[in-house]
Amino acid sequence: MSSSFAATFSLDPSKFPYTKQCIATKRNARVSLQNQLFFDLVLAEVARIPESSRLYPPRNTTDLRNLHEAIEGCAVDLLKKQCCIYYILRDWDTHTEYAEEQLIPQTYCALMDSYWYLDNQKNKEALNSLLTPGLTPNFATKIMSTFERAGDHSMLVTYVQTMQNPLDTEEKTRAYLKALMRVDVSRALFFTRTTTVAPRQSLFNEVVDHAxxxxxxxxxxxxxxxxxxxxxxxxxxxxxxxxxxxxxxxxxxxxxxxxxxxxxxxxxxxxxxxxxxxxxxxxxxxxxxxxxxxx
Structure with missing residues (x-):
């Protein structure tokens, strides 16, 4: 086990961070992220926990205990479980101490920090965290679409160009192009010459229409x-x-x-x-x- 419930979370009701306002904010963030937080994805696709969106955010200590038990009982390695707990503890502001106690590698902390920032609509902080050397984030398409929907076009361009993730689908290509044309039309026009995953003329006309x-x-x-x-x-x-x-x-x-x-x-x-x-x-x-x- 990564840690016991009592050793991980304070049982003092005054320190429980999930107030009605906090829960409402996180649920609104879920809606803005196409009804799926990054943490929902982590729980569902990495920890393989079903119906993950019903577990977070917890409304009370019982919900929190159920979330903790679901993570501890999932069939993944210890480090993945620790990363999930680390994310939750960001809400409690005790994540740093937990990471030090559990010896979680810095790149994994940075990865979960990135998802937490994105879920809390702190895209500037998320980008800085995503650019941590050696970090290879999951969910590249969702990261790009999150920057795009927020209108953070320069962040999307910086993320793609720095991470050098392959634009291997039409969805990724169009998301990147949409951001790039708003940053620099010339670069966007040159980019349409380099991709083969979408019809070139269609991409070209998209840039021209924006220009x-x-x-x-x-x-x-x-x-x-x-x-x-x-x-x-x-x-x-x-x-x-x-x-x-x-x-x-x-x-x-x-x-x-x-x-x-x-x-x-x-x-x-x-x-x-x-x-x-x-x-x-x-x-x-x-x-x-x-x-x-x-x-």
Missing amino acids: KTTKEGVDTLARFPFDVSEGQWAFENLSRTPGPGMEALIVRLTMMGDTSAVIKLREKHGGGKPDLNNALKESLHSAEAKLLQRS
């Missing part, structure tokens, strides 16, 4: 070095409707000397049929002026 909504993104679209396929996809996307995207396209086409395409765009979207020089001059100056206004 059209920001000043920096529109400027990037006007000047990014598209390859042949990307150039065709960009033209199809940006030429659909007037707006910032089309302004970027006009600047691109004019700088490339594709005068006929500029004229056709103007005619298609109500620009009339002025002579070639006036069309180019008006198109370029108007588009560049609007781009500059967004700078």
Whole structure:
């Protein structure tokens, strides 16, 4: 056994941390994490304890004892049991002493710290803990989606690039791309060239659609070095409707000397049929002026 119940938890009612407010906060956190805390996953997939979400948070000492017994009685090795107890003791703020007494390796403490921070919606602290050297967290997809839903895009990018976990599913790829395009459109466009787990054109258009909504993104679209396929996809996307995207396209086409395409765009979207020089001059100056206004 990792430890007895009485030796692990204080039986003083005044020290019981799971107040009504605490329980409500943890249940709300579970909802925000798609109805599954990271600790629920640890109990279910690592400790193999069924119906784990019903055990935590405990409402009273009896519930706590049942949780402790479920962990002690599960068919996993001692270290995994100790890690589960360590997580619970974070709520009691006695986790450090427990880790020292049980000689839990630092990387395992950091792993459980990470999950506790994520469950308590402390993503900055979670990221710092996740980046502990030698740490290999489980549940990479859920970690990424947690950062994504919280709008912590730079954290998601940092996590993926530092951990170098393979983006081996379309879900992971799109989650990373969604964050990366909000950090740097150019890097996101280059990234679409490197992945094979999702249709490249679909990923490309996702970045372009986002880029059209920001000043920096529109400027990037006007000047990014598209390859042949990307150039065709960009033209199809940006030429659909007037707006910032089309302004970027006009600047691109004019700088490339594709005068006929500029004229056709103007005619298609109500620009009339002025002579070639006036069309180019008006198109370029108007588009560049609007781009500059967004700078």
